Structures are given as structure tokens and as C-alpha cells.
Amino acid sequence: MKNKTLGIIGARGHTGAELIRLVAAHPQLELAFVSSRELDGQRVADHNPAYPGELRYENLDAAATGARRADAIVLALPNGKSADFVAAIEANAPDTVVVDLSADYRFDEAWYYGLPELTRQQYAGQRRIANPGCYATAMQLAIAPFKADLAAPVQCFGVSGYSGAGTTPSDKNNPDLLRDNLMPYALTGHLHEREVSRHTAAVEFIPHVAPHFRGLAITANLHLKKALTAEAALQRAREFYAAEPLVAIGADAPWVSRVAGRHHAMLGGFAVDADGKRLVLVSVLDNLLKGAATQALQNLNLAFGFDELAGIFPTAHEAGL
Ligand SMILES: NC(=O)c1ccc[n+]([C@@H]2O[C@H](COP(=O)([O-])OP(=O)(O)OC[C@H]3O[C@@H](n4cnc5c(N)ncnc54)[C@H](OP(=O)(O)O)[C@@H]3O)[C@@H](O)[C@H]2O)c1
Numbered sequence: 001m002k003n004k005t006l007g008i009i010g011a012r013g014h015t016g017a018e019l020i021r022l023v024a025a026h027p028q029l030e031l032a033f034v035s036s037r038e039l040d041g042q043r044v045a046d047h048n049p050a051y052p053g054e055l056r057y058e059n060l061d062a063a064a065t066g067a068r069r070a071d072a073i074v075l076a077l078p079n080g081k082s083a084d085f086v087a088a089i090e091a092n093a094p095d096t097v098v099v100d101l102s103a104d105y106r107f108d109e110a111w112y113y114g115l116p117e118l119t120r121q122q123y124a125g126q127r128r129i130a131n132p133g134c135y136a137t138a139m140q141l142a143i144a145p146f147k148a149d150l151a152a153p154v155q156c157f158g159v160s161g162y163s164g165a166g167t168t169p170s171d172k173n174n175p176d177l178l179r180d181n182l183m184p185y186a187l188t189g190h191l192h193e194r195e196v197s198r199h200t201a202a203v204e205f206i207p208h209v210a211p212h213f214r215g216l217a218i219t220a221n222l223h224l225k226k227a228l229t230a231e232a233a234l235q236r237a238r239e240f241y242a243a244e245p246l247v248a249i250g251a252d253a254p255w256v257s258r259v260a261g262r263h264h265a266m267l268g269g270f271a272v273d274a275d276g277k278r279l280v281l282v283s284v285l286d287n288l289l290k291g292a293a294t295q296a297l298q299n300l301n302l303a304f305g306f307d308e309l310a311g312i313f314p315t316a317h318e319a320g321l
Pocket of ligand 1: 009010011012013014015016035036037038039076077078079081101102103132133134163164165166167168287288291292
């Protein structure tokens with residue numbers, strides 16, 4: 001029984017398209033409208049076969065979005081574009097749940113920062129939800145079990161598939177430039193460095209983009225106050241995420257190819273140096289799923305009081321979770 005409606009602004013993009021696919025299989029969520037300037041008037045089903053029916057993309061600016069009604073609206077726009085939409089929704093339909101996939105509200109105290117495995121205890125019915133960044137999710141899931149033991153900032157070396165750079169053409173999503181290549185960028189001061197430093201622990205983040213399409217890896221280098229064995233570190237992470245179906249823990253360092261297209265994150269590696277005070281672990285996830293659409297769905301489920309894994313569970317099961 002579909003009993004809540006959702007609008008998606010920026011529905012042509014990588015994350016918007018992924019979300020349409022997930023909503024199609026969600027037992028309680030139905031699309032009310034989807035917006036794209038480029039695909040205005042075209043059938044969603046022609047671009048996203050997972051969503052059959054006659055629903056068409058519309059070109060909704062902020063004012064037109066404010067005039068539409070839905071129980072929730074997901075903003076899947078590039079960074080810096082959400083404010084006008086939020087203001088219009090605020091003015092016309094303040095009770096609408098808004099989930100923003102961009103970084104625009106991740107530093108705003110008035111918004112709930114929705115990384116459910118780490119923050120759901122702080123969810124108290126907020127209707128404004130900032131969805132975390134993809135790299136930021138991977139980093140925080142890796143660091144959280146060891147947060148209390150950190151002696152210094154954590155270094156995180158990141159490699160992402162190029163879908164992380166969105167659809168606006170740039171070097172970072174140009175398959176010709178990426179072929180046989182690894183492209184470093186934003187070597188200091190990346191937004192996700194600030195995001196993780198604000199919400200979990202100080203990090204020094206060094207991102208790269210690679211020629212594959214989806215999935216990212218973070219290799220995190222943690223300096224610890226007290227020595228830990230590799231077994232103890234693994235055990236710590238297992239216990240920390242024991243009740244979390246979307247975080248899988250293993251002894252071996254996980255591979256991006258094994259998590260692409262899946263809902264969950266994987267942590268592994270857990271190598272320590274000779275004195276036990278340096279721990280290295282690897283965190284991988286699909287940037288379009290746990291890094292974006294799956295996490296948005298967890299947050300919508302939480303906001304509506306649904307099972308947090310509604311619409312997510314089948315693939316988690318496939319992964320043997
Ligand atoms: N890609 C990822 O892995 C990922 C992961 C986590 C979070 N995010 C964040 O999620 C957001 C969306 O990312 P994405 O990768 O899906 O981006 P994308 O593929 O570039 O899509 C952006 C969407 O926004 C629309 N758009 C662009 N500029 C607009 C404007 N000025 N006004 C209205 N619509 C506009 C575009 O469609 P039309 O041109 O057809 O209107 C498109 O549908 C970004 O803020 C990104 O940082 C992305």
C-alpha cells in the first residue's frame with residue numbers, strides 16, 4: 001500500500017535516477033513528481049525502465065516546486081542550488097520533509113545530519129534532513145568505532161568512480177581523460193574533509209577519481225592513543241556495527257568491485273603497525289547507493305516511521321546480510 005508521496009528535484013542526475021529506481025520498488029512510497037529541465041515532458045519510463053507508467057519529468061523551478069504537494073521532496077541538485085527551493089517549500093508547505101543530497105545544509109545546526117548508523121539517536125522528527133556526502137559516509141563509518149582512541153587527525157586516501165562527479169561535464173567525469181588514469185583533485189580542503197571533521201573527527205582527506213563508473217574506497221590511517229591488535233580492532237568494528245545490516249565487516253580489505261550496485265558499506269583491512277598505535281582500514285561503498293540514494297531512503301523511512309530498510313532490504317539480502 002503506497003501511502004506517502006515523494007517529489008524529486010534534479011531527477012535526471014545520477015543520484016536522482018538511482019532514487020527513482022529505488023522508489024519504484026518501495027512498498028510505501030510513490031512518486032508525486034520528478035523535475036528535470038533537460039527532460040521536461042519526457043516519460044520517466046523511457047529513461048528509467050524500473051519505473052513503469054505515464055509519469056513525466058517536469059521543469060519545476062523553486063516557485064513551482066513550492067506550489068506542488070508531496071509528503072517529502074528530495075533535492076538532488078549540485079551544491080549551492082538548494083536554498084531557493086528550500087525557501088519556497090518553507091513558505092508554502094513547511095510540513096514537507098526535505099532531504100537535501102547536496103552539501104548545502106550539512107553544516108547547518110537546524111538540519112538533522114542523516115547518517116543513520118551514527119546519528120539516528122539524534123533524530124527527533126526533524127523535517128529538514130541533510131544527506132551526508134559519499135566519501136564522508138565511508139570515512140565516518142570507518143572512523144566511528146575508534147573515535148575515542150584517536151591521538152591525531154586521520155589521513156584518508158580516497159578513490160572514487162567518476163559518477164561521483166555528477167553529469168555536468170568536467171575533467172573528473174570525462175571518460176577519455178580518465179582512461180588508464182588516476183586523477184588527484186582537491187588535495188586539501190575538500191568539502192568532505194570539513195564535513196567529517198565537523199561531525200565525527202578531524203581528517204586529512206586526499207581524493208582521487210578513477211576510470212570506473214560507480215563505487216569508492218577510502219583507506220584510513222588512524223593514529224591511536226593506546227596500542228590495539230589487528231584482532232581487537234576487527235572485533236571492535238564487528239561489535240560496533242553488530243546491529244547494522246548495511247555495514248559489513250571483514251578481515252580482508254574490501255574491493256570496490258564487490259560493493260558496486262549494492263546497498264551496504266564494507267569495512268576491512270584492520271592492519272596495525274609494530275607498536276599497535278597505527279591502524280589502517282579500508283571502507284568501500286557505492287557512492288550512488290549508501291553514499292546517496294540508499295541513505296536518502298533510510299532517512300525518508302526514518303522520517304515516515306517506516307522500517308528503516310523498507311525498499312532497501314532485497315539487495316542487502318542478496319549480499320548475504
Ligand atoms: N554522484 C554522487 O556520487 C553523489 C553522492 C552523494 C551526494 N551527491 C550530491 O548529490 C547532488 C546531486 O548529485 P548528482 O551526481 O546526481 O548530480 P548530477 O548527476 O549532476 O545531477 C544534477 C541534477 O540537477 C539538475 N540541475 C543542475 N543544475 C540545476 C539548476 N541550476 N537548477 C535546477 N536543476 C539543476 C540536473 O538536471 P537538469 O539539467 O535536467 O535539470 C540534474 O538532474 C549533488 O549535490 C552531489 O554533490 C552526489
